[in-house]
Amino acid sequence: MTQTYPSGRMYAAGPRRLALRAQFNVLSALLFREAGMRHGQNFTLGYLASGVEPLVIVATIGLLFSALSRTPPYGSSLMLFIGTGVFPIYLFIHTSLRLRQPLNAVAQRQRFPIERPFDHILVHAVLHLLSSALVAVLFFGSLYLFFGVNAAIPSDPVTAVVSLLVVLMLGIATGICNSVIARIIPAWDLLWPAIARASLHFSGPYFVAAYLPPDSRWYFALNPVIHGVNWFRHAFYPFYPNQLTDHSYILAFTAVLLFFGVLLEAGTRRYLEEKD
Amino acid sequence: MIRLDNVSFAYQRGRNELDRVSIELPSHRRMAILGGQETGKTTLIGLLAGVIDPTGGRIERLAHLSFPAGYNRAFRLANTVRQNVIFAARVYDADPGEVVDFICGILDLNDWIDRPMRDLPVQTRRSVAYALTYALPFDTYLFDNIIGPGDPATRDLWRVLYEARTATAGAVLATRQPRVAETYCDCALVLRRDAHPVFFENLREATALFEAEAAADQRANAVGHDQPAVDTPTFDEGSVGNQALAKVAD
Structure with missing residues (x-):
């Protein structure tokens, strides 16, 4: 069906063929606006600011271990070992925290109708990936350049990138679920940051999961983030013990959670609109 | 259609x-x-x-189809008027420079354009929202009850803009x-x-x-x-x- 409008523009079968272009416009405009904002306030480098947190955690754990004069649990550099654990974990934590915002009720009303919630989710996810990647590159790069840790350059860069993408997807899926849960049970907004940050210690930033006692090891293996951490460490340590690394587990967990999250979002949309 | x-x-x-x-x-x-x-x-x-x-x-x-005329919920109050207008222009596939010029041309905004949205008087904020609606290219403009804020100084302006836009585009006006x-x-x-x-x-x-x-x-x-x-x-x-x-x- 072709229709001519007085403005001279013509559409074949409606404006749908312009949909891709409209999508691109929305995403690019959002990317540049959200990059400079945090909680609706202007804050240049707002996303990079969240990169400070993993650095602080790496520094404190590193200091503590040095003070206790422990040897690194694996490899020769303590900072590298802790860094390879904390960065993927924080990618997960921050993504699962920040992705609650695009779907919250107030934010949804403060948009042009052309911006859909999943545009915001995509943009926030990309910004998180970029900022965490930048901070991680700075951290590992400076370990290599200034501290002479040769292993800080991953021997298998593809594995490093793939594992981080999987962890990011896990964070996105968790974030979508959280956003819906937080609208049903508002206290979840207070509980989840605490749970997420506490889970840091169960995801293996300062121990090798495969060296845990065999009877408690399998409880740790239920945490999908620990598999992501192990996956990421394989990029740096070619002979990292892999008894507790199950790629299919974290992939399946992510897929199920993502499916469940999208389903939950679509299924409760009406209910939540009526509730608010 | x-x-x-x-x-x-x-x-x-x-x-x-x-x-x-x-x-x-x-x-x-x-x-x-x-x-x-x-x-x-x-x-x-x-x-x-x-x-x-x-x-x-x-x-x-x-x-x-446009957003309802005068839609101002999407404005970020911490951003300047110019940033908000540029964002809307980008999202709706218009030339940001042109849109800013259009709005500055019809409203007397010169000292407000680079101030944060939250500093603007409410009346001016509404005017900006309506001017933005008319500035963006749509096939159909949607109006809920009013075609412009009823500020005596700009009363004729909105009528002129409405006529100009609807000469080449459609409009839906609820009343x-x-x-x-x-x-x-x-x-x-x-x-x-x-x-x-x-x-x-x-x-x-x-x-x-x-x-x-x-x-x-x-x-x-x-x-x-x-x-x-x-x-x-x-x-x-x-x-x-x-x-x-x-x-x-x-």
Whole structure:
């Protein structure tokens, strides 16, 4: 069906063929606006600011271990070992925290109708990936350049990138679920940051999961983030013990959670609109 | 062309504002949506714009429909006016520079354009929102009750802009005042409570149905609540159309 409008523009079968272009416009405009904002306030480098947190955690754990004069649990550099654990974990934590915002009720009303919630989710996810990647590159790069840790350059860069993408997807899926849960049970907004940050210690930033006692090891293996951490460490340590690394587990967990999250979002949309 | 296919909408479960509406509406003409109170005019505008999603059914838009004119919820108050305008222009595929120039040209904004949105007086903020609506290229502009904020200094401006835009694009104007519809529109959709909406090519027939409906409503109210019927307000000829410039308190 072709229709001519007085403005001279013509559409074949409606404006749908312009949909891709409209999508691109929305995403690019959002990317540049959200990059400079945090909680609706202007804050240049707002996303990079969240990169400070993993650095602080790496520094404190590193200091503590040095003070206790422990040897690194694996490899020769303590900072590298802790860094390879904390960065993927924080990618997960921050993504699962920040992705609650695009779907919250107030934010949804403060948009042009052309911006859909999943545009915001995509943009926030990309910004998180970029900022965490930048901070991680700075951290590992400076370990290599200034501290002479040769292993800080991953021997298998593809594995490093793939594992981080999987962890990011896990964070996105968790974030979508959280956003819906937080609208049903508002206290979840207070509980989840605490749970997420506490889970840091169960995801293996300062121990090798495969060296845990065999009877408690399998409880740790239920945490999908620990598999992501192990996956990421394989990029740096070619002979990292892999008894507790199950790629299919974290992939399946992510897929199920993502499916469940999208389903939950679509299924409760009406209910939540009526509730608010 | 805008196709509504079995569209329902309810703010509360079991109380439908719109109930399974199937109708085809022109998108390249100046159409009024005539309806009394609580017949779903604003709801329909919101649904067409995509601000709210239908509870059931689907809306097929074969044209670029605007957001409801004067939509200002999307502004980020911490950002400057210029940043907000540029963002809207990018999202709606317009040249940001042109849009900023257009808005600066029609409003006297020179010292406000680079100030944060939250510093602006509310009246100016509304004017910016309406100017933005007229600045962006759409096939159909959606208006809910008013075509511009009824600020005496800019009263003629909005009328001129409306005429200029609707010379080349369509418009949908929701109103409950037949005079406004006659001044600004060529055809009309009449919304009725508990009945299907009817589209009229001819505005006079639409007005006739709307007034008959309103009179019947009043009679029913008068009988039901045992109150004297309220006189229909009279307008003086000189200010025809001014009702579209100031929000009428319901």
